[in-house]
Amino acid sequence: MAAEKVMTLTWRDENYGRVYDAQSFRWEKEPWPSETEVTKLGRLFRKNGFDFHVGRCCWMAEYKPADTCVQLVEALEAAGYTVENRGAVPDALASRPAMTM
Numbered sequence: 001m002a003a004e005k006v007m008t009l010t011w012r013d014e015n016y017g018r019v020y021d022a023q024s025f026r027w028e029k030e031p032w033p034s035e036t037e038v039t040k041l042g043r044l045f046r047k048n049g050f051d052f053h054v055g056r057c058c059w060m061a062e063y064k065p066a067d068t069c070v071q072l073v074e075a076l077e078a079a080g081y082t083v084e085n086r087g088a089v090p091d092a093l094a095s096r097p098a099m100t101m
Contacts, residue, residue, distance in 0.1 A: 005080050006030070009073070010087040014056050023069050023090050024053065024060040044079060048072040066092045 014024040049068045053060040
């Protein structure tokens, strides 16, 4: 039986200093994914408007539409992940109905 693919996105408020109008998160998955899966996730994050911000050590989408976070979660769900959102969850995502399988 394949391991369940559960992804936890911890949303962050990184709107300070030179950064504003941004959505950002850090992710975790247990067990830690293989290098191949990490690479695929990076591509999926970028395809959905997020880039890795080295200074803040998080994935960030600056100056993007408010529903960029919803598109990312939908893409992860389409890839077979169950997504848990924590932290400073963006309003567009907080108002989204939970996915049922």
